[in-house]
Amino acid sequence: MFGGMNSGTNKLGTVMVPTRFVWPYGGRRVLLSGSFIRWQDHISMSPMEGCPTVFQVIYNLTPGYHQYKFYVDGEWRHDEHQPYVTGNYGVVNTIFIPRESDTVPAILSPHTADRSHMEVDGDPFPAEAMSSTSQAEMDLSRNRVSVFLSSHAAYELLPESGKVIALDIDLPVKQAFHILYEQGISVAPLWDICKGQFVGVLSASDFILILRELGSHGSNLTEEELETHTISAWKEGKTHLNRENVGNSRSYLSHLVHVGPYDSLKDVALKLLQSKVSTVPVIHSSSEDGSYPQLLHLASLSGILKCICRHFKHSSSSLPILQKPICSFPLGTWVPKIGESNGKPIAMLRPNASLSDALSILVQADVSSIPIVDDNDSLVDIYSRSDITALAKDRAYALVRLDDLSIHQAIQLGQDAVSPHGFFNGQRCQMCLRSDPLHKVMERLSIPGARRVVIVEAGSKRVEGIISLSDVFRFLLG
Numbered sequence: 255m256f257g258g259m260n261s262g263t264n265k266l267g268t269v270m271v272p273t274r275f276v277w278p279y280g281g282r283r284v285l286l287s288g289s290f291i292r293w294q295d296h297i298s299m300s301p302m303e304g305c306p307t308v309f310q311v312i313y314n315l316t317p318g319y320h321q322y323k324f325y326v327d328g329e330w331r332h333d334e335h336q337p338y339v340t341g342n343y344g345v346v347n348t349i350f351i352p353r354e355s356d357t358v359p360a361i362l363s364p365h366t367a368d369r370s371h372m373e374v375d376g377d378p379f380p381a382e383a384m385s386s387t388s389q390a391e392m393d394l395s396r397n398r399v400s401v402f403l404s405s406h407a408a409y410e411l412l413p414e415s416g417k418v419i420a421l422d423i424d425l426p427v428k429q430a431f432h433i434l435y436e437q438g439i440s441v442a443p444l445w446d447i448c449k450g451q452f453v454g455v456l457s458a459s460d461f462i463l464i465l466r467e468l469g470s471h472g473s474n475l476t477e478e479e480l481e482t483h484t485i486s487a488w489k490e491g492k493t494h495l496n497r498e499n500v501g502n503s504r505s506y507l508s509h510l511v512h513v514g515p516y517d518s519l520k521d522v523a524l525k526l527l528q529s530k531v532s533t534v535p536v537i538h539s540s541s542e543d544g545s546y547p548q549l550l551h552l553a554s555l556s557g558i559l560k561c562i563c564r565h566f567k568h569s570s571s572s573l574p575i576l577q578k579p580i581c582s583f584p585l586g587t588w589v590p591k592i593g594e595s596n597g598k599p600i601a602m603l604r605p606n607a608s609l610s611d612a613l614s615i616l617v618q619a620d621v622s623s624i625p626i627v628d629d630n631d632s633l634v635d636i637y638s639r640s641d642i643t644a645l646a647k648d649r650a651y652a653l654v655r656l657d658d659l660s661i662h663q664a665i666q667l668g669q670d671a672v673s674p675h676g677f678f679n680g681q682r683c684q685m686c687l688r689s690d691p692l693h694k695v696m697e698r699l700s701i702p703g704a705r706r707v708v709i710v711e712a713g714s715k716r717v718e719g720i721i722s723l724s725d726v727f728r729f730l731l732g
Contacts (some may be wrong), residue, residue: 550564
């Protein structure tokens with residue numbers, strides 16, 4: 255159960271925190287009651303879309319300690335997986351909603367004006383936050399994050415409404431990428447009607463590999479063949495290619511990486527990290543043999559990070575590391591200082607570099623985006639894997655040569671080819687200063703589509719480092 259969204263106030267000026275209550279154990283009719291309504295009324299709960307055994311409701315709570323219980327099909331129940339105590343109304347669940355300044359005990363943690371992300375704050379960071387981070391603070395914060403993720407499940411990532419798009423494995427590749435562009439998505443699960451199962455995913459990375467294959471002199475795939483070349487045929491060819499080059503890239507995953515709605519958020523995060531994928535389908539089947547699977551959602555690290563940010567937003571003092579500057583942690587990849595020979599170099603390109611060079615780096619360095627910098631190494635833009643789907647509009651991929659198209663032109667082409675669903679709208683660059691607190695980096699990375707935050711020097715915007723979603727989760731999970 256999560257603490258809710260942005261807090262508000264009631265008519266008396268009391269701060270109200272929207273809080274989500276979840277009953278994940280099924281039933282025909284589920285009601286909620288608690289001390290916050292003096293146990294005198296019932297609040298109706300609704301089944302979640304695509305997951306009818308999970309009931310939820312959002313209710314405004316005042317800061318403080320509350321008790322609650324569920325009324326399921328005429329029987330009072332409590333959730334054994336949430337904190338509970340024995341009180342005047344039997345065994346009841348408990349929740350603590352802290353005030354802004356409260357320090358939240360480890361057991362009773364809450365289930366808890368827009369700026370451009372190209373803007374860099376120049377304000378000095380408070381002196382107290384610049385102090386070094388102790389190992390005890392690190393251990394305490396990591397433990398509380400781990401407890402939170404372990405006690406919440408993947409179904410809590412599901413939005414109240416929305417859609418998930420899947421593609422048939424026998425769909426022509428060309429048509430598939432037009433669908434990705436038109437729907438404003440960069441990844442879609444693949445459905446095999448013969449097997450009655452989801453068997454994989456098609457992503458922007460596939461489109462990159464296909465364009466590189468089309469542009470190679472020894473290619474066995476022509477642009478005309480994309481009209482009839484199916485996703486299934488492409489995946490078979492990709493499997494063969496990956497097996498031949500197993501030493502030059504990530505190991506090929508021969509099976510679909512997916513999670514179930516009742517898997518913990520910690521397990522989902524670990525699976526994403528271990529599999530080195532950006533998203534995993536959340537699939538539910540009521541049959542023991544896994545037949546008749548339901549695709550509920552696409553889980554991502556950014557979605558999980560958003561839950562963490564929302565949960566600890568009103569109790570940041572319970573995670574000491576949130577207020578510490580990012581430069582005080584072993585986090586991310588940083589440009590080596592003068593005289594330093596160690597350190598992993600950061601891949602950056604000039605605007606006049608070719609799109610072919612950019613795609614090669616995305617594939618070979620296995621990164622999600624590349625900072626585009628001027629001659630002073632100051633950030634001017636960023637090119638991401640997902641940007642490649644803009645070339646699907648009007649068959650632009652067939653009209654340009656990757657070696658002749660500059661990154662600047664490719665970005666401009668993507669901005670001109672705005673997706674009807676707004677996929678290419680919004681802030682392209684997520685930026686922070688090395689003195690910014692960890693919570694700011696986490697909030698930037700929790701924005702849908704964001705994979706990396708570029709750390710820049712105040713004023714000049716010279717690139718100093720990069721922090722990715724994977725970096726943050728490896729750090730938080732220890």
